[in-house]
Structures are given as structure tokens and as C-alpha cells.
Amino acid sequence: xxxxxxxxxxxxxxxxxxxxxxxxxxxxxxxxxxxxxxxxxxxxxxxxxxxxxxxxxxxxxxxxxxxxxxxxxxxxxxxxxxxxxxxxxxxxxxxxxxxxxxxxxxxxxxxxxxxxxxxxxxxxxxxxxxxxxxxxxxxxxxxxxxxxxxxxxxxxxxxxxxxxxxxxxxxxxxxxxxxxxxxxxxxxxxxxxxxxxxxxxxxxxxxxxxxxxxxxxxxxxxxxxxxxxxxxxxxxxxxxxxxxxxxxxxxxxx
Amino acid sequence: xxxxxxxxxxxxxxxxxxxxxxxxxxxxxxxxxxxxxxxxxxxxxxxxxxxxxxxxxxxxxxxxxxxxxxxxxxxxxxxxxxxxxxxxxxxxxxxxxxxxxxxxxxxxxxxxxxxxxxxxxxxxxxxxxxxxxxxxxxxxxxxxxxxxxxxxxxxxxxxxxxxxxxxxxxxxxxxxxxxxxxxxxxxxxxxxxxxxxxxxxxxxxxxxxxxxxxxxxxxxxxxxxxxxxxxxxxxxxxxxxxxxxxxxxxxxxxxxxxxxxxxxxxxxxxxxxxxxxxxxxxxxxxxxxxxxxxxxxxxxxxxxxxxxxxxxxxxxxxxxxxxxxxxxxxxxxxxxxxxxxxxxxxxxxxxxxxxxxxxxxxxxxxxxxxxxxxxxxxxxxxxxxxxxxxxxxxxxxxxxxxxxxxxxxxxxxxxxxxxxxxxxxxxxxxxxxxx
Numbered sequence: 001x002x003x004x005x006x007x008x009x010x011x012x013x014x015x016x017x018x019x020x021x022x023x024x025x026x027x028x029x030x031x032x033x034x035x036x037x038x039x040x041x042x043x044x045x046x047x048x049x050x051x052x053x054x055x056x057x058x059x060x061x062x063x064x065x066x067x068x069x070x071x072x073x074x075x076x077x078x079x080x081x082x083x084x085x086x087x088x089x090x091x092x093x094x095x096x097x098x099x100x101x102x103x104x105x106x107x108x109x110x111x112x113x114x115x116x117x118x119x120x121x122x123x124x125x126x127x128x129x130x131x132x133x134x135x136x137x138x139x140x141x142x143x144x145x146x147x148x149x150x151x152x153x154x155x156x157x158x159x160x161x162x163x164x165x166x167x168x169x170x171x172x173x174x175x176x177x178x179x180x181x182x183x184x185x186x187x188x189x190x191x192x193x194x195x196x197x198x199x200x201x202x203x204x205x206x207x208x209x210x211x212x213x214x215x216x217x218x219x220x221x222x223x224x225x226x227x228x229x230x231x232x233x234x235x236x237x238x239x240x241x242x243x244x245x246x247x248x249x250x251x252x253x254x
Numbered sequence: 255x256x257x258x259x260x261x262x263x264x265x266x267x268x269x270x271x272x273x274x275x276x277x278x279x280x281x282x283x284x285x286x287x288x289x290x291x292x293x294x295x296x297x298x299x300x301x302x303x304x305x306x307x308x309x310x311x312x313x314x315x316x317x318x319x320x321x322x323x324x325x326x327x328x329x330x331x332x333x334x335x336x337x338x339x340x341x342x343x344x345x346x347x348x349x350x351x352x353x354x355x356x357x358x359x360x361x362x363x364x365x366x367x368x369x370x371x372x373x374x375x376x377x378x379x380x381x382x383x384x385x386x387x388x389x390x391x392x393x394x395x396x397x398x399x400x401x402x403x404x405x406x407x408x409x410x411x412x413x414x415x416x417x418x419x420x421x422x423x424x425x426x427x428x429x430x431x432x433x434x435x436x437x438x439x440x441x442x443x444x445x446x447x448x449x450x451x452x453x454x455x456x457x458x459x460x461x462x463x464x465x466x467x468x469x470x471x472x473x474x475x476x477x478x479x480x481x482x483x484x485x486x487x488x489x490x491x492x493x494x495x496x497x498x499x500x501x502x503x504x505x506x507x508x509x510x511x512x513x514x515x516x517x518x519x520x521x522x523x524x525x526x527x528x529x530x531x532x533x534x535x536x537x538x539x540x541x542x543x544x545x546x547x548x549x550x551x552x553x554x555x556x557x558x559x560x561x562x563x564x565x566x567x568x569x570x571x572x573x574x575x576x577x578x579x580x581x582x583x584x585x586x587x588x589x590x591x592x593x594x595x596x597x598x599x600x601x602x603x604x605x606x607x608x609x610x611x612x613x614x615x616x617x618x619x620x621x622x623x624x625x626x627x628x629x630x631x632x633x634x635x636x637x638x639x640x641x642x643x644x645x646x647x648x649x650x651x652x653x654x655x656x657x658x659x660x661x662x663x664x665x666x667x668x669x670x671x672x673x674x675x676x677x678x679x680x681x682x683x684x685x686x687x688x689x
Contacts, residue, residue, distance in 0.1 A: 018315075048277040048318060055319035055329075056343055195275040195315065202271045204256040 014095025119162030183224030267306030294361030300653030333363030369414030376601025382413030414607030569645035
């Protein structure tokens with residue numbers, strides 16, 4: 001199970017995300033995907049993604065499912081119906097949004113929403129698919145975390161906390177599934193040029209392209225790599241950040 | 255505010271960037287009193303894609319295909335789609351863009367706004383000739399469909415309209431069938447302008463693609479390499495190696511131009527002889543034939559920190575040989591220039607846009623390192639030759655043409671003016687239109 005030709009059925013949760021869309025393009029380009037399931041919150045935004053992918057790969061059957069991304073019963077129902085037609089060989093969990101940190105500090109509801117969307121929800125989706133893949137004895141689950149989850153910092157710690165949750169969850173799932181033929185890949189992108197970071201781009205920040213990040217994800221998941229930093233340089237950057245003594249870190253304005 | 259420059263790297267002015275990300279966009283974000291402009295890949299050389307101090311609507315997020323009709327070859331896509339992605343998706347399926355400029359790294363919107371042309375102009379015209387419909391978004395929120403048969407006046411204003419009539423958000427293109435990626439090509443050295451024109455005329459009937467590289471320092475005894483090509487009509491038994499994805503990049507701009515008096519003459523001499531030796535017929539993949547420079551990413555950096563100008567003109571065939579000889583004489587005398595001189599004939603076709611650049615005749619394009627005043631003075635001398643011949647300059651390459659030359663070169667300009675969006679402006683429009 002080390003090359004993409006084995007991924008005949010793929011499910012993407014959060015399919016309208018720029019990174020997920022670029023991953024889908026790469027997977028479809030190989031011409032070996034029979035069925036692609038796009039799952040997202042907004043029924044109005046899925047058709048455009050599906051249309052783009054269908055033009056690129058007329059030979060793949062593309063299904064779109066819009067629905068609640070947070071409630072456990074809704075998640076379980078969706079996963080059940082997807083798996084009824086065949087358990088996906090590969091699942092990518094890519095949904096999320098970048099919350100406004102000051103808003104989270106002044107409004108607990110905003111903080112709760114950010115933690116649910118970016119932390120709890122991805123864990124629930126992974127949990128729902130994990131059982132089905134484990135029963136098959138094979139599969140790939142990719143979960144998009146973030147470098148922000150490596151260490152909480154003042155400018156985005158609510159988001160960072162959610163992604164930290166995702167990391168801890170992924171570790172546990174990897175342990176549970178060790179030796180089963182199901183591999184879990186935790187992806188940690190650095191800041192990437194997508195609609196979610198438009199405000200950073202407008203300030204002139206240098207962001208990775210979604211194409212580059214998608215390439216790293218597709219390669220990492222093909223190999224079943226446990227943790228992928230995208231681009232790779234973030235592994236070194238975050239190693240340093242994680243090991244800065246607290247007294248030093250607290251003086252930094254990041 | 256973010257510093258943005260175009261391909262010529264002549265200026266890096268500050269802009270307010272807004273990425274268009276709705277599929278489709280329904281409004282153009284603009285602050286009170288501000289003007290804006292669409293910006294794709296920034297492959298134009300001068301200031302057609304810049305709006306210093308104003309807003310830029312970045313279209314790269316509009317990179318989706320929308321629909322494909324295999325029976326008609328019509329592709330509908332968002333305006334931020336790269337020409338490269340169209341080619342890479344469809345050539346393996348037996349379809350290709352009928353017209354493509356010298357780089358694949360341009361967007362569909364940019365190709366329409368500049369009505370770009372390629373090496374097969376005499377057969378297939380320019381990019382706008384293959385656009386069957388487009389959607390335009392104006393700053394007042396108006397969204398309009400237009401095409402050659404629907405609101406043709408808006409279409410003719412927008413094709414080659416330099417982005418000034420509104421933002422193209424999506425377009426429908428008619429692709430053409432191809433048997434594969436291979437071209438049957440022939441390379442022929444020539445040693446005079448007379449020979450060049452004879453080759454062009456002789457190639458017109460039997461060859462779809464024609465272009466030539468010209469040694470800009472050779473003066474009146476213009477020497478160069480003529481290249482022509484046709485699509486291979488069937489399968490190829492043993493194709494040459496497909497070009498690898500290997501790309502090199504110029505990592506930084508040196509403090510001076512690598513193209514200068516010392517490097518140019520020996521390079522041009524070597525280049526001419528190298529290609530003269532390889533003269534003859536061979537099979538080539540379309541990528542290196544159409545896009546010779548795309549494999550050297552950021553090649554514009556070799557001109558150093560001062561950037562470079564491109565001078566591209568078109569002159570009518572009548573008197574064209576004399577005009578080109580005069581231009582080459584001026585350039586050779588100045589010692590300025592680059593090894594990227596291109597000389598090509600245009601076909602007898604009416605262009606689709608009011609401000610389209612191609613005209614029946616011949617076009618000469620050359621890069622010049624920006625040496626400040628001496629470059630601008632040389633260009634003024636070239637302008638005189640072009641104006642006297644009844645020719646014009648290509649706005650997509652231009653950063654300095656005088657308003658008078660623009661007006662004399664584009665007689666349909668008065669018809670274009672009513673279609674301008676009042677809140678869209680570029681550095682070029684300020685320079686050539688006054689606002």
C-alpha cells in the first residue's frame with residue numbers, strides 16, 4: 001500500500017478548503033480513482049469544486065455531501081452512508097477556519113466555536129472513519145493539523161490549542177492502529193496562501209502555495225508517514241520554537 | 255500594502271491586495287475613493303498590470319475549470335486559470351489552446367486583456383479569436399456576459415482592453431484538436447532581412463508556426479535563426495524524450511545586468527552558430543518550442559536590480575522591411591539589446607479587440623536592460639521609425655510609450671473609451687489615457 005494507484009475510493013472532509021482541493025486534483029490526475037466523495041458544510045460551495053475536479057478527470061465518479069460538520073450523530077450518519085457504498089481507501093480531514101484571536105478572548109462562544117471546528121470536529125470525523133478502515137484491514141487517514149499546534153503562542157493559541165488536540169488525538173489513533181494496515185498521517189502546514197490567510201497575504205507575508213502543501217500531503221500519505229510538516233522546513237523551525245525556554249519565548253511578540 | 259512588480263521589475267510600487275476568492279466573485283472590494291485593477295500572474299512587462307497606491311484584485315484564486323464540452327471543444331473556466339494548466343490537462347486528451355503566447359505562466363484573464371498572440375498568428379490569429387464568451391464584473395456590481403455574438407461591442411472593448419473595462423471572472427475558450435504533444439519542426443539560419451521575409455512568405459502556406467530569433471547586434475545584415483513547425487497529425491512511433499520537469503531558477507537579481515556590452519556580442523555569436531549547426535528538421539515537444547524560457551524560472555532577474563524594458567512593435571508589411579532594417583540599425587549602433595530578439599510576420603487578419611496589437615505585417619520584440627536615460631532615448635529613436643512606418647507598440651510589453659504614439663497606433667481608441675470602468679485604473683491608463 002505504498003503508491004497512490006491503490007487509492008480507488010477517496011473521501012475528503014472539508015472539500016472546499018484550498019489545500020484539500022489541490023490534493024484532490026493531484027489524486028485525480030493519476031487517473032486511478034473510481035470514486036471521490038466530497039464532504040463539506042456549505043451546499044452552495046461544493047458544486048464548483050466538484051465541477052472543477054470532474055472536468056479534470058471525467059472518469060471518476062464524484063459525489064458531494066453537504067451537512068453538519070460538528071454534531072456527532074450527523075457525522076456518524078454521513079460516514080455510515082459513505083461507507084455503505086464502499087469504505088474509502090483514503091480519507092483526508094481538512095476542514096477548519098482561522099478564528100480571530102482577540103474575538104475569542106472577548107467572546108467565549110467564539111472561542112468554543114473555534115475549538116469545536118478546528119479540534120473536536122476533525123477528531124470525531126477521524127474516529128468515525130477509523131473503525132470502518134480498521135475492519136477492512138487497510139486504509140489511510142490524513143488529518144490536517146498546523147504548526148500552530150506545536151506550541152501555544154499569544155497570537156493564535158485558541159487555534160493552536162485546537163490543533164494541539166488534533167495532534168494528541170492523531171498520536172493515539174496511530175497507536176491504536178499500529179500493525180493493522182491503517183496508517184494515519186498528521187499534516188502540519190505552515191502558513192499557506194489560501195482564502196483563510198488572505199489577511200496575512202494582504203500584509204505581504206510570504207506564504208507557501210497550496211500546490212506545494214498538497215504535494216507534501218499526497219506524498220506523505222502515499223508513504224503512510226506519521227507526521228508531515230509542509231513545507232518541510234517547518235520541522236526545523238518548530239523544533240527550535242518548541243525548545244525555546246519559557247522565559248525567552250514569553251518575551252517574543254509572536 | 256504590498257510591493258508588487260511586473261515582469262520587467264522596473265518598479266515595485268505598493269498596492270492594497272485583495273484576493274478574489276468567491277466562485278464566482280460578485281463584487282470587487284474597493285475602499286471609498288480608491289481605484290482598482292485585476293492582477294493575474296504579472297507576466298506583462300511594463301505597467302499594464304500595476305496600479306501604484308491603489309487596489310489590486312488578485313485573480314489567482316479563481317483557478318477552477320467550470321465545464322467542458324468534448325463535442326465542441328469548449329472549455330469554460332475561471333479567469334485565474336493558467337494557460338499551463340489548460341495545456342497539461344487537455345493535451346493528453348487530444349486538445350490544445352489554438353493560440354498561446356511565449357509563456358504558459360499567464361492567466362486566461364491576462365491573455366484576454368492583452369489579446370496575446372503566438373507563433374501561428376497567420377493561421378489562428380490571437381487569443382481573443384478563440385474566446386466564445388466571457389463574464390465581466392464591474393465596480394458598480396454589474397455582471398455581464400458577452401461574446402462575439404452577444405454584446406459584441408463590450409466583447410471587442412474587453413479583448414485587448416488592458417483590464418480597463420471590468421474584471422473578467424470567467425471565459426469560454428474553444429480548444430483545437432491535436433494528435434499529441436509533438437511538433438514537426440525545422441530550423442533554418444538566415445543572413446539578411448530579405449532572406450527572413452522570403453522564408454516567412456515561403457512558410458506561410460505549409461507551416462502553422464513560424465518565428466525567428468534575430469541577432470540584434472548584426473545591424474542591417476540581420477542574421478538569425480528561423481523556426482517553423484506543424485503539429486504531427488498522427489501518433490509518433492518513437493518519440494524523443496519528453497522534457498523533464500527539471501526547472502532551474504535564477505535565485506536573485508545581481509546588482510548589475512548580466513546582459514551587457516561585454517556579454518551580448520559573444521553570446522549572440524555563439525547562439526547563432528550553435529543553432530545554425532543544429533539546422534534541419536526534428537520532432538519537438540510543444541513545451542520547449544512554444545515556451546523556450548519557462549524552464550528558467552525568474553529569468554527576468556538576470557537583468558539585475560534595475561530591471562529591463564521590452565520594446566515590441568508591429569509595422570505594416572508595406573515598408574516593413576525598411577522599417578525593421580532601420581530599427582535594427584539604431585539598436586546595433588547603440589550597443590544595447592539582448593539575446594532575446596524575436597522577429598515574426600503577422601498574418602492578414604482583423605484583430606478581435608478595439609485595442610488589439612497584432613496588425614498585418616511584421617513584429618520585432620527585444621529586451622533591453624534598463625540603463626535609464628540612454629535606454630529611453632534609444633526608444634524615442636525607435637518610436638520615430640515605428641510612427642513613420644504607421645506601426646504601433648504592444649501595451650503588454652510597454653512601460654514608457656508616449657501618449658501620441660499610442661493614439662496614432664490605435665485609431666479605434668475613441669470607440670474604446672466609453673467602455674472603461676470609471677473606478678478601474680492602472681499605471682498604464684494614467685500614462686496613456688490621462689486617468
